[in-house]
Amino acid sequence: MSANTSGGNVCVSLRNLLNSIQCIRDRVRDGESNETDGAFNLSNFWETLNQAVSAVSQEATKLSLAFSKPPLPSQQDGEKLAESILKSVLTLSTVYYWLPKSQGVSLRRQVRDATVSVLEGVAQLVEVILSSPLQSLTQEQLTSTGGVWSACDQLAHLPQDNKAAVLVVLSAQSGVVKDAIEEIEQALSEVQDPFSDVLDDDQEEDEPRGNRDMYWSEKDRRVIGPCQGLMKASAACLRKLMSAVRINGDVGVAQNVAQLDDLADITKEISPGVDDLALCLYPPMDYSGVENNVSKLAVLLKKVLEIIRSSHVCGESELTWVQFLDGAVDHNLQKATDLIQQDS
Template sequence: MLQLTEALLLQTPLRSSSTQERLVCTGSVWEACERVAALPRDNQAAVALALSSCLGVVRDALEEMEQAQVEGGDPYGDVLEDEDLGSRGNQDVYWTEADRQLLGPCTGLVKAAKACLKKVGTAVRAHAKAETAEQVAQLDDLMDIARDVSPSVDELVLSTYPPVNQLTLRLNAGKLASVLKKMLEIARASHACPASEESWLGFLEGAVEHNMDKIKGHTQALL
């Protein structure tokens, strides 16, 4: 609606406007109207769409993370190639053995984030309603916490690139784990996740704890 209003405000009322200018203005209004027609019809549809959008961002981050590990000891690929030496001269672009021990549980934590968004989104589409104020409030809470997932994933993924500051990585992992636990807690308490959804809720809580415990174990000496 904001885009439509802006498009209307930008119209040039002067009769001196050229035909081309009027066509451009009219086209901007029609485009905004088409977007309005495609808006979600209620809170359930809006939250399902938001969760899907967050899932896409996290999926891209996970693919980037896994691709960097596939490329081996130098996750930056050819970006930092030394033109004169024909090779990487800075060893800081490589993972140490200690860093590599953290990559597995960090990847596991991001996979858990992806699974949380996917499963909660599926539950919202299958069970959620927007008929009462309480149901709408519960959906709003889910959307608010879901919006915190992708930024937390991005911070963790960035902190896995060498040179790795393991304390920063642990803090970012802890932040993501906290967000995921909160999301699962909110989902469990909502009408979108009836008793039939309890199995995957418990499984994902365990996955988050398991990977976070591994990260803590590998970074215990830093505390």
């Protein structure tokens, strides 16, 4: 009877804890930082944040261990555990709010997302403990505990300033664009129907496929050429920009921090643009769709290059490739348009 009562009281503490963590998580996800008028010490922020993250990890581990084997924590011990983990979570969210937007929007987004991941991990752990048989360590609880550790580890290894945060964004975009280019190249290298591995199982042996819409025509392949050129220009732009940011990127002046954020934001549009173009290149090819996506990607790339040109990361050596890529975009756009309209 007393064990059941104790279990019920502990569960009340855990449910209250879960509600509190979820509220804190939602505020972090949607809230704004506290702007400071004075100088902001970024190294002090990171030191304090890492201490807060370490405390959350330790408290989550304590909570998990307390509910991994008999005896069940007493009501008093359960309340202390809940208070302790809630205190660590509140401290983490408070430290996050110290980081002002003036340190860089890209940096703040990454710190916010990583903080939210930690809070979600802790909330999930509490949920698992509540839904599992008390006094037994389930695989799900082990996994959830590991999830908290992993989220804490990621937060502790975030980029340390806005320049590094922008490089993370550019690297992710570059990877997606590279994948899209490789997929098209792979499909083109296959002489047979690019969809044969998907559709052949449904094909009767005595009914050979005669649907030419599933293959690229010679004109299709000619049109794909400058489209690939535009996609490769996108990849080169991201690659070169990453190098320029590494060499020239500056976070000592507010204007330069903002320029880095502008570069990150505009380049986030490149991979969706490349993906849209790549998808419409597969047979049966819709030339109007190809022309539309080629035009949109070209306009976007010229806008990106213009923003690069006017930013502090563009020195004399960078200006050379910016101008070259600007010309390459024009050339491939014109060539694709001419080939699409040919014989139409």
